[in-house]
Amino acid sequence: MGDSRATEKTAISPRREQDFPEWYQQVVRAAELAEPSDVRGCMVIRPWGFGIWENMQRHLDAMFRATGHRNAYFPLFIPLSYMQREAEHVEGFAKECAVVTHHRLETGADGKLGPAPSAELSEPLIVRPTSETIIGATYAKWVQSYRDLPILINQWCNVVRWEMRTRLFLRTSEFLWQEGHTVHETEAEAREETLRMLGVYETFVRDYCAIPVFSGSKSESERFPGAVETLCVEAMVQDRKAIQAGTSHFLGQNFSRASGIQFQTRDGKQEFGWTTSWGMSTRMVGTVIMMHADDDGAVLPPRIAPTHVVIIPVTPKEDTRAAVLEACDGLAAELRRARYADAPVEVEIDRRDLGGGIKNWDWIKKGVPLRVEIGPRDLQSGNVAVSRRDQPVKAKEFMPQKDFAARVPELLDTIQQNLFSRALEFRDRHTRVIDSRDEFYEFFTARNAAKPEIHGGFALAHWNGSRAVEEQIKNDLKVTIRCIPFGEAEPGRCIFTGERSARRVVWAKSY
């Protein structure tokens, strides 16, 4: 008995509905995106995975520049005392800080290499979990007058947060990200900046990663340690859990007070600067996988795919091999003259001496948007066999080779659009407006408690704004408020307390 599709072979096992977390790990491995390293909690990002990150960087970086920001670089190490300057910040990060205490190794009496007792640092350094404090200290020196403002800087770097449980891309002890840090003359300007950068993330995630998001602000309990307000974009991945795709914080004067970022105002008074910070990390790579990948492996949105088109020469007979390879080279050259997403179309020819099936499946697993097969019969007919990764793996369309290069940008756009539409449809299908406590609990309770099936989604429900209610729901269901959406207020009654509520908020289980 059972699922007839169980006999249908998929490239990834288990399939999504069988075991989502394991499926995810297998996709990351099969697509050669990343692998666990010998260092606990840290991953090796392989070229294919790093290529995705590089594309994310390229597009985001252009958007940062376009909004007036410039890149800079600040130290990896932060003096311990700097962390102490903002009370909530300490509380938020102290538990997961890597600490550097020595600056030399030596061989001890037991013959083992270890930190030299004579080389203990007078003040320990922490490896940055985020850079508000060290950047704040620097900005304090740069800022004297309102004329020095705004400061609009971004840095691309690694950070370390010593996590207990790690998962490739989603949560690792070391990860790559960008962190923007700005200082403004007025509160209004800083708030505007916070919102602007959230908009950048929203656009990037939607238009490049093909992922629809809810954007809004965080409740107090989910706020960044030290922030006055945290804004976020939240996506729903295929197990219907929420994942935060980017955050933008309005820090008020908290960090400028802590770091001494003071300036003389237009009317001659001293005032603390208004700061913001915002970030997006390599977690986005994992988000894209969980969003678009299927039971045959990764499915990459064309705009962030390291390779857009892979050409697979089909060479069944020795005497036609040279002609086939020549045709592949010709097509590749032609494709590279075409442009997509502000850059040349990226093409690869798979010349490996392997069976066609194996090569095809390798690229399916890697999620390349377009696969093109060229064999002797195609040379005769003048056609190429084109497969789209967003279509069933066996689907194949023949089209005239002479038209193909010109059609590629349009095909890629179609795939990009299709991935977004699917994701949007999925999210909407699993987003429910809920008006009763019972329905809420039912929505977030798996039928099979022993081995929970994929269930739930986003619930849009009224809430009275109390932290106690949040706490209760989190304890009962592991469900939290993902964001308080922007937009028009819709007065109602809290479904837990019956008290007044100004608007619905988004509830979900989350990563």
Next chain:
RNA sequence: CGGGCUGUGGCUCAGCUUGGUAGAGCGCUGCGUUCGGGACGCAGAGGCCGUGGGUUCAAAUCCCACCAGCCCGACCA
């Protein structure tokens, strides 16, 4: 940091209860037949059985300690 489990070729694991020459599948290498959707045959390579100690004529196997990893809880982009 508390509770449970596991360490054996690159990977997944068997062998351990009852000590006696280290195994399988997958992957890898070579040759041949194949090749328009995950091919097959033959021949190979590859392991101080997590580390250290103990018991024994003899330890992957029994005992002790340590180390590492996984799962479950508290924390998190």
